[in-house]
Amino acid sequence: xxxxYAATPRGARGRSLALTGLLxxxxxxxxxxxxxxLCILLVNSAYHFTGTQVQPTLTFEAYRHFFTDPFYAGVxxxxxxxxxxxxxxxxxxGYPTAYAITKIRRPGWVIAAYILIFSPLLTSSIVRxxxxxxxxxxxxxxxxxxxxxxxxxxxxRLLFDVTGxxxxxxxxxxxxxxxxxxxxxxxxxxxxxxxxxxxxxxxxQGFFRITWPLSFPGLxxxxxxxxxxxxxxxxxxxxxxxxRVQVLPLLIYENISDLDWPLAAVEATVLIVLVWATMLGxxxxxRRRLATLEDRx
Amino acid sequence: xxxAPRDPVAVALWVFLGAVGVYMLAPLAFVAIDSFNxxxxxxxxxxxxxxxxxxxxxxxxDFRIGLQNSFLVGIGATALALVLGTLAAYGLARYRFRHRDxxxxxxxxxxxxxxxxxxxxxxxLYIRVGLxxxxxxxxxxxxxxxxxxxxxxTTASLQTTGREYEExxxxxxxxxxxxxxxxxxxxxxxxxxxxxxxxxVTSWDQVEVSLFITRPxxxxxxxxMFNYEQNYQDPTLAAISALLIAFAVLLVxxxxxxxxxxxxxxxxxxx
Numbered sequence: 001x002x003x004x005y006a007a008t009p010r011g012a013r014g015r016s017l018a019l020t021g022l023l024x025x026x027x028x029x030x031x032x033x034x035x036x037x038l039c040i041l042l043v044n045s046a047y048h049f050t051g052t053q054v055q056p057t058l059t060f061e062a063y064r065h066f067f068t069d070p071f072y073a074g075v076x077x078x079x080x081x082x083x084x085x086x087x088x089x090x091x092x093x094g095y096p097t098a099y100a101i102t103k104i105r106r107p108g109w110v111i112a113a114y115i116l117i118f119s120p121l122l123t124s125s126i127v128r129x130x131x132x133x134x135x136x137x138x139x140x141x142x143x144x145x146x147x148x149x150x151x152x153x154x155x156x157r158l159l160f161d162v163t164g165x166x167x168x169x170x171x172x173x174x175x176x177x178x179x180x181x182x183x184x185x186x187x188x189x190x191x192x193x194x195x196x197x198x199x200x201x202x203x204x205q206g207f208f209r210i211t212w213p214l215s216f217p218g219l220x221x222x223x224x225x226x227x228x229x230x231x232x233x234x235x236x237x238x239x240x241x242x243x244r245v246q247v248l249p250l251l252i253y254e255n256i257s258d259l260d261w262p263l264a265a266v267e268a269t270v271l272i273v274l275v276w277a278t279m280l281g282x283x284x285x286x287r288r289r290l291a292t293l294e295d296r297x
Numbered sequence: 298x299x300x301a302p303r304d305p306v307a308v309a310l311w312v313f314l315g316a317v318g319v320y321m322l323a324p325l326a327f328v329a330i331d332s333f334n335x336x337x338x339x340x341x342x343x344x345x346x347x348x349x350x351x352x353x354x355x356x357x358x359d360f361r362i363g364l365q366n367s368f369l370v371g372i373g374a375t376a377l378a379l380v381l382g383t384l385a386a387y388g389l390a391r392y393r394f395r396h397r398d399x400x401x402x403x404x405x406x407x408x409x410x411x412x413x414x415x416x417x418x419x420x421x422l423y424i425r426v427g428l429x430x431x432x433x434x435x436x437x438x439x440x441x442x443x444x445x446x447x448x449x450x451t452t453a454s455l456q457t458t459g460r461e462y463e464e465x466x467x468x469x470x471x472x473x474x475x476x477x478x479x480x481x482x483x484x485x486x487x488x489x490x491x492x493x494x495x496x497x498v499t500s501w502d503q504v505e506v507s508l509f510i511t512r513p514x515x516x517x518x519x520x521x522m523f524n525y526e527q528n529y530q531d532p533t534l535a536a537i538s539a540l541l542i543a544f545a546v547l548l549v550x551x552x553x554x555x556x557x558x559x560x561x562x563x564x565x566x567x568x
Contacts, residue, residue, distance in 0.1 A: 015392070018392075022385060022388030023384070023389070025384060026381040026444065026448070027404070029381055029440075029441070030441065034410065034415065037415070037418035038415075038418050041418035041421055101314070103307065113318075115553075117318075119546070119549050120322075121498075122498055122502075122549060124501075124502035124519050125504065127325070127522075127538040127542065128325070131324025131538070134327045134535065135324055135327050141327060171321065174321065232412060232413060234412075234504070235523070249505070252414070252417050253416075256420060268411075268414040271411055272414055275409070
C-alpha cells in the first residue's frame with residue numbers, strides 16, 4: 001500500500017515531507033504539553049516539602065510518607081472497592097440494557113433508547129451530581145416517596161457517604177458500559193442464533209451458547225473502561241461524598257491546594273500506575289482467555 | 298420487540314429498559330423541576346413556582362464570566378484539536394510507515410492519562426511558563442483532551458471512504474491541497490462534525506483539568522458551578538443546569554439530524 005503516494009513524481013522525499021507536515025504538529029503539541037507536564041510532575045514527586053513550600057532537593061520522603069502511613073492504604077482500598085462495586089453494578093445493569101436495545105424493532109424506539117441512555121453524556125457531571133443532590137436529599141424525592149409509602153418513619157440519609165456516590169457514579173458511567181457491549185451485540189450475526197434455533201436449541205441455550213460468549217469482548221472492554229473511569233472520578237465523590245469518601249483524585253487536588261506538591265505528585269503517580277497496571281493486566285488476561293476460546297473451537 | 302405480543306422475556310426486557318430510562322432521566326428531570334422551586338433547600342414536593350433562580354443566574358458575575366470563558370475556550374480548543382487531529386488522522390489513514398501503530402497509540406495517550414493527574418501536571422507546568430490562569434492555557438489543555446477523539450473518529454471515517462476519488466483528482470492535475478479540501482473534506486464531513494461535537498463537549502464539560510489552571514473569579518462555567526455548589530446549594534444551580542440541559546438537548550437534536558441519514562439507518566437495518 002505504501003507506494004500509493006511514493007509513486008508520485010515527488011517521490012520518497014515528498015512523502016516524508018508530507019508525513020512530517022501531517023503528523024508533526026500533533027506529535028510536537030502532545031510532547032510539549034502532556035509529556036513535559038508529566039515529567040515535571042514526576043520530578044516534583046521527589047522534591048522536599050518544608051511544610052510551607054517546595055524545595056528542589058532530591059528526596060524520597062513523599063514516597064516514604066505515602067507508603068508507610070496506613071491512611072493512604074485505606075484511601076487506595078476505599079477507591080478500589082468503590083470502582084469495583086460501580087463496575088459490577090454497571091455491568092449487571094448495562095448488559096441487559098444493551099441486549100434490550102438490540103431487540104427493539106421500531107426505529108423510533110431505537111432512537112428514543114439511544115437518547116435516553118447516551119444523552120446524559122452531554123451534561124456535565126456537576127449537573128448530574130446536583131440532580132442526585134435534589135433526588136436523594138433529606139427533603140428530596142426518594143425520601144418523600146419512602147415516607148408516603150410508610151416504608152420509613154423518618155427521612156433516611158442517602159447522601160454524603162458511599163451509597164450516594166455509587167448511585168451517582170453508576171449514572172455517570174453507565175453509558176460507557178452500555179456502548180461497547182451494544183456495539184459488539186450489534187455486530188453479532190443474527191443468523192447464528194437462527195441456526196441454533198433451527199437445530200433445536202431453546203432460547204436460553206441460544207443465548208448462553210451463542211450470544212453470551214460472542215459478546216465477551218464487549219463485556220470485557222466495558223468492564224475495563226468503567227473501572228478506569230471510576231478510579232479517576234473526582235467530581236462525584238467530591239460533591240456527593242461529604243468528606244466521607246476519600247479517593248486519590250480528591251487527595252491530589254487537596255494537596256496541590258495545600259502546596260504539598262511532592263505528595264500530590266506521588267499520589268498522581270500511584271493513580272496512573274494503578275490504572276495502567278489494571279489495563280495492562282486485564283489485556284493480558286483477556287488475550288489468554290480469548291486464546292482458550294479459540295482453542296475450544 | 299418480539300413477534301409474540303405477550304412474550305414474557307420481551308415484556309421483562311421492556312420493563313427493565315423503562316426502569317433504566319427512568320433512572321437515567323430522573324436526576325436531569327428533577328433538576329429542571331427544582332429550578333422552579335421556591336424553597337431554598339430544594340424540598341419536594343414544590344410549594345409553588347418561581348422564576349427567581351433564573352433571575353439569580355444573571356446576577357452571579359461568576360456565571361456570566363464563566364459562560365463567556367467557556368464559549369471562547371470551547372471554540373478555541375475545538376478549532377485547534379480539529380486542525381491538528383485531522384492532519385494527523387490523514388497521515389495515519391492514508392500512509393503506511395514504520396511505527397505507525399506506535400505513533401497512533403502515542404497520539405491517543407491523553408485518553409488513558411487520568412484527567413485529574415493531567416490537571417495537576419499542567420498546573421505545575423503552567424506556573425513555570427506563565428500560562429496559569431490564562432485562556433490560552435485552557436485552550437491548550439482542552440484541545441489536548443479533545444485531540445484523541447478527533448483523531449480516532451476522523452481516522453475511522455477516512456478509512457471507510459476510499460481514496461479512489463482523491464487519486465482521480467490528483468490524476469486530473471489537482472495538487473494535494475486542492476484535493477484535500479475539494480475531495481477529502483466533503484467526503485468525511487460527518488466524521489468531522491461528530492469530532493467537532495465531541496471536542497466541544499469535552500471542553501464545555503471539563504472540570505478536573507480546568508480546576509487546576511483557572512484563577513478564582515476568572516473561571517469556566519463548570520468551575521463556577523462547582524464552586525457555587527460547594528458553597529451555596531440553592532436552586533440557582535438548578536436553573537443554570539436546566540439551561541445547560543436545554544443546550545445539550547439542542548446539541549443532541551443537531552447530532553441526530555446530521556447522523557440520521559447515514560449511521561442511524563445502518564444501525565437500525567442491522568438488528
